[in-house]
Amino acid sequence: MAKKPKISELLDERACAHSATKKSACNTQTPGATTGGCAFEGAQIALFPFADAAHLVHGPITCLGASWETRATPTSHTGRDLTQMGFTTAVTTNDVVFGGEDKLREAIDYLMEHYAPAAIFVYATCVTALIGDDIDAVCRQAQAKYGIPMVPVHAPGFVGSKNLGSRLGGEAALASLVGTLEPETTTPFDINLIGEYNVTGDMWQYTPLLEELGIRVLATLSGDGRIPAIRSAHRAKLNVIVCAKSLISLTRKMQEQFGIPFISLSFYGKRDTSSGLLAIAEALGDTELLARTRRLIAREEAALDEKLRPYRALFQGKKAILNTGGNKSWSIASALQDLGIEVVATSVRKATEADREKAREYLGEKGILMTNPGAEQARIIDQTRADLLLAGGRSLYTAIKKRIAFIDVNQEKKKSYGGYQGLLNLAEDVKNALENPVFRIVATRAPWEK
Amino acid sequence: MGEIIRKPRKPLQVNPIKLSQPMGAALAFLGVNQCMPLMHGALGCASFTKVFLTRHFCEPIAIQTTAVTDVTAILDGGDYNIAESVKNITTKVTPQLIGLHTTGLTETKGDDIRGVASRIDVPLVYVNTPDFEGGLESGWALAVKAMIRQLTAPASQVQPRRLTLLPHVSLQPIEVEKLKEFVALFGFEAWALPDLSTSLDGYLGEKQGSLSSGGIEVADIRSLAQSQIVVSIGESMRGCAEALREKNPAMRHHHFPHLQGLAATDALVAMLLEESGLEQPPASVVRWRKRLQDALLDTHFALGQTRFLVAGEPDQLAGVCQALGEAGGRVRVAIATVESPLLEQVVAENILVGDLEDAEHLVDDYDLMICNFHGEALARRHHKGLMTRGFPNWEQIGNQLKNDLLYEGSCYFLFEAANAAEEMRRHRKD
Numbered sequence: 001m002a003k004k005p006k007i008s009e010l011l012d013e014r015a016c017a018h019s020a021t022k023k024s025a026c027n028t029q030t031p032g033a034t035t036g037g038c039a040f041e042g043a044q045i046a047l048f049p050f051a052d053a054a055h056l057v058h059g060p061i062t063c064l065g066a067s068w069e070t071r072a073t074p075t076s077h078t079g080r081d082l083t084q085m086g087f088t089t090a091v092t093t094n095d096v097v098f099g100g101e102d103k104l105r106e107a108i109d110y111l112m113e114h115y116a117p118a119a120i121f122v123y124a125t126c127v128t129a130l131i132g133d134d135i136d137a138v139c140r141q142a143q144a145k146y147g148i149p150m151v152p153v154h155a156p157g158f159v160g161s162k163n164l165g166s167r168l169g170g171e172a173a174l175a176s177l178v179g180t181l182e183p184e185t186t187t188p189f190d191i192n193l194i195g196e197y198n199v200t201g202d203m204w205q206y207t208p209l210l211e212e213l214g215i216r217v218l219a220t221l222s223g224d225g226r227i228p229a230i231r232s233a234h235r236a237k238l239n240v241i242v243c244a245k246s247l248i249s250l251t252r253k254m255q256e257q258f259g260i261p262f263i264s265l266s267f268y269g270k271r272d273t274s275s276g277l278l279a280i281a282e283a284l285g286d287t288e289l290l291a292r293t294r295r296l297i298a299r300e301e302a303a304l305d306e307k308l309r310p311y312r313a314l315f316q317g318k319k320a321i322l323n324t325g326g327n328k329s330w331s332i333a334s335a336l337q338d339l340g341i342e343v344v345a346t347s348v349r350k351a352t353e354a355d356r357e358k359a360r361e362y363l364g365e366k367g368i369l370m371t372n373p374g375a376e377q378a379r380i381i382d383q384t385r386a387d388l389l390l391a392g393g394r395s396l397y398t399a400i401k402k403r404i405a406f407i408d409v410n411q412e413k414k415k416s417y418g419g420y421q422g423l424l425n426l427a428e429d430v431k432n433a434l435e436n437p438v439f440r441i442v443a444t445r446a447p448w449e450k
Numbered sequence: 451m452g453e454i455i456r457k458p459r460k461p462l463q464v465n466p467i468k469l470s471q472p473m474g475a476a477l478a479f480l481g482v483n484q485c486m487p488l489m490h491g492a493l494g495c496a497s498f499t500k501v502f503l504t505r506h507f508c509e510p511i512a513i514q515t516t517a518v519t520d521v522t523a524i525l526d527g528g529d530y531n532i533a534e535s536v537k538n539i540t541t542k543v544t545p546q547l548i549g550l551h552t553t554g555l556t557e558t559k560g561d562d563i564r565g566v567a568s569r570i571d572v573p574l575v576y577v578n579t580p581d582f583e584g585g586l587e588s589g590w591a592l593a594v595k596a597m598i599r600q601l602t603a604p605a606s607q608v609q610p611r612r613l614t615l616l617p618h619v620s621l622q623p624i625e626v627e628k629l630k631e632f633v634a635l636f637g638f639e640a641w642a643l644p645d646l647s648t649s650l651d652g653y654l655g656e657k658q659g660s661l662s663s664g665g666i667e668v669a670d671i672r673s674l675a676q677s678q679i680v681v682s683i684g685e686s687m688r689g690c691a692e693a694l695r696e697k698n699p700a701m702r703h704h705h706f707p708h709l710q711g712l713a714a715t716d717a718l719v720a721m722l723l724e725e726s727g728l729e730q731p732p733a734s735v736v737r738w739r740k741r742l743q744d745a746l747l748d749t750h751f752a753l754g755q756t757r758f759l760v761a762g763e764p765d766q767l768a769g770v771c772q773a774l775g776e777a778g779g780r781v782r783v784a785i786a787t788v789e790s791p792l793l794e795q796v797v798a799e800n801i802l803v804g805d806l807e808d809a810e811h812l813v814d815d816y817d818l819m820i821c822n823f824h825g826e827a828l829a830r831r832h833h834k835g836l837m838t839r840g841f842p843n844w845e846q847i848g849n850q851l852k853n854d855l856l857y858e859g860s861c862y863f864l865f866e867a868a869n870a871a872e873e874m875r876r877h878r879k880d
Contacts, residue, residue, distance in 0.1 A: 029493060029517040032535025033542070038494025056462070060554040060581040062470035064463075066498040069824055070844075084827060090463045092582050096558055106461035126492050126555040127582065130523060157494035158520050158555060394510045397656055442654065 010167045011160070013249050029161070036350075038157030040125055041067065042165020042246065047121055047153065047173065048083050049197050049222040050230070051075035054117040057088040058104050058135060059125025063157070064088035072413060074201050075224050082117060091127060100133045108142045108150070118227035119149040119177070129156035149227065151176040163246045166195075170250035173221060173230060178254065181231035183218060189284055190218040192236040194251055194262070195244025198223025203242075205419025206267050206277070209300070213292055215280060221247065234258040238283050242267065243327050245352055266327065267418050269335030270304060304420045308339065311427045314434065315340045319384055323373040323391035324409045325350035330358040332390065332409065332426075335417060337362065339427050344384040347373040378402060388433060403443050405433040452784070454793055455802040464807035467761050467822060468787040469841060470581035472553045473499045474589025474619050476513055479549030479575075481644020482597070483665040486545040488535055490516045490528065490563065491553030495581075505844045507650045512662050514539055518555060528561030529569075536572055543660050546668045547601075548574040551593060554581040573668065575600045585788040586841065587686040587763045590619035594643055594690045597671055598697065605675035605698040611726075613638040614677040616691055618684025620766035620840060623651035623850040625859065629683075629709070632856055635732045636722040641670055641677070643690075652850045677701055679725060683709055684765030685792040707792060708769030709855045710863065711776045712742055718856070738857035745861040746777050749868035754778030756871040759809055759816040760798065761825065762840040764790035770820055770839065771797040773860055774867060782815040818871050835874030837867055 040063055048055055048071070057064040068086030075081055089107050091100045104122065111120060120142070122135050139150035155168035183190075191210075196203050203223045210217060219225070219233035239251040239262035251262035263283050265276040274297045281293035319342045322333055329351045333343045345368035348356045359369055368384075370376045377395065380386070381402045389399045390407045399406035407429055417426045472489055476499050479487035489496040496515035503511045516531040536548060552563060557580035567576040577596035579589045594616060613633055617626050627647035630640045649664030675697035682691035682705045691703045704721050708714055716739075719731055730736070753774060758781045760770050771781045775797040784798035785808060793801050800815075802808060809819070810828055818835035819825045823845045829836040843849050853859035 029519060030534070030538055031517045031531045032488065032514050032538035034493050034515055034517045035497070035500075036493065037497045038492050041494050041497065060470065061463070061466065061468050061585070062472060062495050062498060062553065062581040065466050065469050066473060066502045068466070069827070070501070086463070086465050086824075088463050088466060089461065090466065090468065091554075093580070096554070096582055103461050110461055126518075126523070126553075127558050129520075130555065130558050156520070157492035158518055158523055160519070161493075393504075393508065397654065400654070 010164060010171070010249055013167075013252075037162035037165075039155040039159045039161065039165030039168060040123060040157040042162035042167070043123060043153050043155035043169035043172070044165075045071065045162065045197065046166040046169030046195075046247070047222055049073040049075065050119070050121075050225045050227060051077040051081045051083040052079060052118040053227050054082050054085075054087055054111045054115055054120045055123065056104075056107060056111060056120055057086075057123045057125065058100060058128045058133065059088065059091060059123070060127050061088065061090045063123075063125045065090075071197070072200050073198050073223060074204075075198075077224075077226065080115070082115065087111065096127060096131055099131060100128055101138055104133065104135065104138050105142070108138070112146050117148070119151060121151045121153055121172070123153045124156045126156045126158045129154075129158075149176055149180065149231070166244070166246035167249050170194075170221065170247045174250055174253060177227070177231050179231070179234040179258070181228055183232035183235050186218075186235050187214075187216050188237065188286070189215045189289065190236045191215060191238045191240050191280065191284075192218055192233045192260075193220040193223065194239050194241045195247040196220060196223040196242035200414060200416040202267070202416045202418035202422065205416055205421045206273060209277065209296060209419075210280070213277070213281070213289065213296060215284070215289075221250070234260070236260055238263065238280065240265065240280060243331060245327075245354065266331050268331035268422070270301060270338040270420060270423055272331065272334050273419050274301060300420050304423065307424055308427060311431055312340050314431055315427075318342070318388060318434070319344045319386040320388040320390060321377060321380060321384070321386045322346040322409075323370065323377055323389065323395055326352070327355055327358075328409065329355055330362050332417070333359065333362050335423055335426055336390075336430075338423060339430065341388070341430070344368060344386055345370055345377070345380050349373060388430065400439060400443050403439060405436065405439055407433045452796070452799040452801050455800055463805045465810075465824060465828075466805045467785065467824060467840075468805070469586035471579035471584045471586070471589030471592065472551055472581055473502065474586040474591075475549070475551040475577055475579045475593035477503065477586075477619060477646075478590045478593035478597075478644045479547070479551075480512065480662045481642075481646045481649055481665045482547055482549070482662060482671070483649070483667050484544075484546040485512070485549055485662045485665065485668075486539055486543070486547070487513045487549040487551070487662075488516065488532075488539070489513060489551055489553060490532060490556045490561065491518055492555055493517045495553045495555070502842055506842045507652065507850055508847055509650055509652060509850075512660055516556075523555065523559055528556060528563055528566050532563070532566045533570065536570055536574070540572055545661055546573060548572060549593065550574055550576040551579045551589075552577070553579070557582075585763070587619050587684070587765060587788070587790075590644075591686040591690055594687070595693045597643065598674065598690060598693045601668065601671045602674045602694065602697050603672050606700060607676070608678040608698065608700050609676045610678050611638050612677040612679075613640045614674050614680045614694065615640055615642040616680065616682040616687040616694075617642060617644075618686050618763075618765040620763050621646075621683065621855070622852050623647045623649070624853045625855045627651065628853055628855055628859060632718075632735075633681075633722060635735060636726045636728060638679070638722070638726070641666060641674065643671060643674065646850075650850055675701070679704065681706065685768070685790055686765055707795065708765060708772065710769035711773035711860050712739075712746065712857070713776065714769070714772060715739075715742075715856045715860065735857065738861075742857040742861050745864045749864040750777045752868040752871045753864070756780070756818050757782045757816045759783040759785070759812070759819045759821070759834075761785040761806070761809060761819070761821040763787050764792045764796075766840055767796050767798075768792050769854070773854070773863055777864055777868075779867065783809065783812050785809055818867070818874055820867070833878060835870045835877075837870045
């Protein structure tokens with residue numbers, strides 16, 4: 001049964017770029033000056049997209065009540081989409097005083113009776129971790145009783161950040177699921193997609209291309225994921241980490257345990273999508289496949305260039321400032337550059353070491369890496385004469401004041417900017433923003449203002 | 451009045467509509483100007499709340515966390531985390547008030563926040579809001595009561611024509627504004643505690659989101675005991691009005707379970723006429739009452755043939771069910787997030803405390819749902835009409851300007867419900 005993960009080990013991930021220079025960069029929390037989600041949220045992000053499994057949150061109502069149905073991670077699962085359902089023991093004072101294990105056990109029985117999931121993930125939260133409910137024991141007994149995987153997830157919010165929680169989620173899947181089932185068939189080109197959650201269907205922008213190349217996605221963690229698939233993920237020839245540093249511990253361990261090599265890439269923008277496909281083909285080490293991939297890339301890029309032609313004249317000479325977090329600081333920059341837009345500045349406030357390096361690489365020497373974008377961006381708009389600000393809603397006022405166009409980067413939570421097709425979505429949104437008179441109209445002075 | 455169904459309790463919530471006390475408290479503090487809600491718990495509690503409210507109001511939300519970790523959860527009694535938080539907040543901004551509220555985590559470990567608060571020399575209100583008790587409504591009310599108890603100065607005299615409004619959590623910013631304007635028409639100077647109408651009403655302005663921008667001033671909370679009248683809206687707020695009267699027994703208290711529909715607004719107007727000594731209300735009030743009479747008649751045919759499910763916080767349920775019932779809408783099922791003495795008075799055939807799985811089990815009983823956005827999937831699956839009300843509504847914009855109150859808002863509410871019912875029927879025919 002699940003060996004509890006060692007948090008100190010996860011915080012000191014040797015495969016991380018920053019590990020050589022910094023200690024524990026993943027887990028600094030200052031009271032009264034902290035933003036971002038907790039470990040539980042990270043675990044939720046990593047595991048909830050398994051739509052054939054029930055996700056039972058053992059905690060008080062805040063943890064799930066405020067968070068279910070928040071992420072658009074579509075699935076092709078034909079049964080009921082359990083990702084978009086909320087299950088919680090919603091512990092009460094009575095449970096806190098007398099323990100919540102009985103309630104948890106009954107909740108599992110209820111789920112088995114009413115929803116017949118392929119597995120149940122049981123998430124510990126701060127309160128149930130503190131009162132010492134033994135979710136390992138409850139899961140062990142339930143697994144023996146029902147014969148399906150019962151996965152304890154030890155990522156209570158207070159152990160750290162969202163990033164750590166995603167790692168803990170990955171650990172839980174590795175400990176309880178990976179390697180517990182043999183795949184029906186294998187192919188020489190079986191890969192796992194790790195850290196791809198299929199938000200807004202991002203994954204489906206490129207999986208048809210993989211399929212066409214003869215590359216089979218054996219399992220995902222966890223976009224459009226299935227429990228039987230992740231259980232047989234140990235037979236893949238390659239782990240592909242998509243745009244997510246947090247699961248690097250998992251892929252390193254899978255390399256150690258099952259000899260599966262891993263590569264890390266992104267499918268944002270034309271260049272990244274092409275180099276991503278190529279990297280997978282190269283890693284699988286088949287010359288025939290490599291040649292096929294090159295032909296497919298040439299075809300897709302030509303088709304995309306054709307479709308982007310009407311936009312190019314409009315985007316000629318346009319400058320953009322990007323204020324967003326994490327890997328988006330460079331992945332969206334790369335996509336914008338593919339559209340012919342000059343990215344003059346990007347925020348690296350919440351980016352990792354590796355993300356910063358990437359951002360520098362994409363923006364070049366002249367590009368500005370903002371560490372305090374809230375204070376900097378207005379001045380940089382003036383300096384660079386930027387035409388467009390892509391940022392979260394908070395920065396809208398800056399764009400209005402500076403009379404430039406604005407795109408809410410969180411749009412990507414609603415529609416996909418991934419793969420070749422996603423670039424067309426981005427192009428359309430940029431075009432609409434640049435052509436929209438609203439920013440000018442809103443900025444006009446009221447009749448009573450001189 | 452319907453029957454309250456008390457089923458044997460399920461061991462879990464499936465598709466919950468219930469929301470937590472700390473979230474309600476945080477929202478209450480956002481109705482105070484230049485306030486920093488400080489949630490005493492792990493960072494996720496505040497983060498989930500921030501995202502939740504940001505998406506509902508489309509506004510930056512100010513909130514901070516004491517960021518309790520596994521280590522401080524064991525070793526600290528709250529002193530370190532809270533004092534550090536206050537220090538770190540005040541080095542960056544100067545809040546008029548810090549709204550310290552607890553979570554399940556810090557209540558389980560049993561922090562003495564009252565003791566910690568007494569050692570902090572920044573304006574601060576503390577309140578215990580574990581999320582394993584109560585819900586959004588009670589968290590909001592507890593925070594309001596704490597503000598009154600800890601900030602409001604006792605008084606023995608009242609100033610005539612000063613009136614304090616205590617709105618329940620489900621009233622949206624524009625509804626609080628309409629209420630303030632309504633009582634002003636009768637010659638009263640009104641304060642609302644909390645006052646979201648000037649903080650989360652969605653206006654263009656420079657909002658960094660580091661502190662709440664808008665809301666009632668702390669100085670005005672301090673002088674609330676000088677009000678001649680306190681009006682509580684919603685059962686959850688009754689105790690807050692009593693707490694205010696303890697500060698000045700000369701104050702008169704009027705309570706309204708809700709202010710939706712003709713009868714409820716009539717009751718408010720009757721009170722305002724009596725307290726103001728006016729014979730007649732202002733012309734616009736008279737006009738709006740006539741419009742509501744007309745709206746009731748215009749919508750009665752559509753609503754009279756529609757079976758409703760209404761789900762939400764108890765105080766909101768009371769108002770919505772009453773307003774529908776006046777036009778003949780049949781509320782077959784009312785689902786409350788939590789228990790409330792008010793449930794006895796909700797105008798519905800069946801009333802239960804439950805979740806959206808319960809709603810799914812009763813799916814043959816209703817045609818149109820009035821529910822938060824979580825009802826959308828159910829409505830789509832079973833071809834029900836849906837009118838979105840309550841927290842959260844992440845699928846639609848403009849929540850802060852949705853007005854269902856008084857004569858005027860009741861008109862809009864009835865029209866929207868009737869149109870949704872007709873659209874649902876057209877859709878079913880296709």
